[in-house]
Amino acid sequence: MLCSSEPPRTSPLSTSDRPLPWRDIGMVLLCALVIPFTLYLALALVSALTLSRLLTVVGIYFVMTASFVLLEAVVAFPSRRRRASGSLGMSFPKVTALVVAYLPNEQGIILTTINHLLNTLDVPSDTLQVILAYNTPEDLPVERELQLLAASDPRFLLLRVEGSQSKAENINAALPYITGEITGLFDSDHLPESGCFDKAVRWIQDGYDAVQGRCVIRNEHENWLTRMIAIEFAIMYAVLHTAGSVLTGTAVFGGSNGYWRTKTLRSLRMEQAMLTEDIDVTVRALLAGYRMVHDRSLISTELAPTTVSGWFYQRLRWAQGWYQATWKHTRAVARSAAMNRWQRLYWMYMLPCREANAALAPQGLAIILALATIQGWVQGTWSWDSYLVGMMIMALLGDVPLTLVAYRHRSGSRSGTRAADLMAYVLCRPLFLALMLNLIALVSWLREFRHQRDWIVTDRGSAGYKPAEVRVTEAVSAGTREPF
DSSP: OOOOSSOOOSOOEEGGGOOOOHHHHHHHHIIIIIHHHHHHHHHHHHOHHHHHHHHHHHHHHHHHHHHHHHHHHHHHOOSOOOOOOOOOOSSOOOEEEEEEEEHHHHTTTHHHHHHHHHHHOOSOGGGEEEEEEEEOSSOOHHHHHHHHHHHHOTTEEEEEOTTOOSHHHHHHHHGGGOOOSEEEEEETTOEEOTTHHHHHHHHHHTTOSEEEEEEEESSGGGSHHHHHHHHHHHIIIIIIHHHHHHHHSOOOOOSSSEEEEHHHHHHHOOOTTOSOHHHHHHHHHHHTTOOEEEEEEEEEEEOOOOSHHHHHHHHHHHHHHHHHHHHHHHHHHHHOSSSOHHHHHHHHIIIIIHHHHHHHHHHHHHHHHHHHHHHTGGGTOOOTHHHHHHHHHHHHTTHHHHHHHHHHTOOSOSSOOOHHHHHHHHHHIIIIIHHHHHHHHHHHHHHHHTTOOOOEEOOOOGGGOOOHHHHHHHHHHHTOSOOO
16 A cells, blocks of 8 residues: 555645656656557557457447446536525524635735635624634744734634644644534635535534535636636536435535534544545545535635646646545445445545546557557548547547536636637547546656655745735725725
């Protein structure tokens, strides 16, 4: 087993401090595409028919994948889904909004997040607690403002976690200070809807131990990359996670905009050795018999990475975390008595099958290139194998129904998603994005094999912090009242 029991002890680095790992990318391309292409080419020289039959198998695999994708789209299509039936009764339970942050990286946005939680949540004032659990290697000017805010508002608790190197450690350090019966976990860039706790409380009073809401990108229109990420998130939360919850009665905690019964969260805690502590705690919760549900109407907005480097390292951390969770939990999931048959099948698909796909999917491209070279497709020669290629392309374009259903359930965007962006996503997903995500997954394997588990945080514009007097001056000049 490749997972270490000890967490990475290096200080978090921002994506702005790291160039892309071109050597690792080149090594993965060599092993996943170039060498297989060479082997398939040699096989084609011996028996092109054998390679064509192998391509048929790959094509069938993609058709099966597309069929499952279509099922998910159909299941997630209806506008109305079962809503929580729990009654709030006469009194609203105490709730806690726990925000975790690596403050040097997020000092430019943290005041906006805390003020949003304190001032916009539709929760009785005497039942709300907001905790900011953060780590920082140095004292920062924004801490003084946070201290003043904590002194003026008894609902706000500021908790600096000395020696912390991870989000998991910050969460664990905050657990003894939580006063709410229900705890909502938020990353520092999240702005949840005003009625988020109302919906979460109803689900938990229905007997669930955790409910995961939908995350929507609010800086969608900043550039082309953020527009593609916004569509991807819409597919992920409005379609895939919704379908998984409906089909199997389970959910995936996404690390933010997730609401837990506090006693459940305390019993599970977060595993600081995992790069994706959210996936790890999800599986551990299900293995322990806890109930989870996904509600796509429970919305929180967040910021997408605005650079390719930021996107790459965010996805690399996610991929490595999923790989760690796969090694740690696959055997337990397969043998679990707490999970039903469909839940075990779903999580075997989400864990080992997900990892296997990263290695298998590029083989289709390698086989096609080998056959094209041998049969002269690049010179315009057409053969029956072209129909297999067409079948694979149609299977890859299974993202079309997902994209259309996600568009039907679009929410949180101020100006809406453009048709041109949807078309661009549909074209880029099978031809580029899927390949990139598979390569990133393979790079994560390489990093895990080397025991490289340093935490590279997604850049949040750490230079964006302005002292209070500067914000007030700018607000007055602009004719607005609020400096935040």
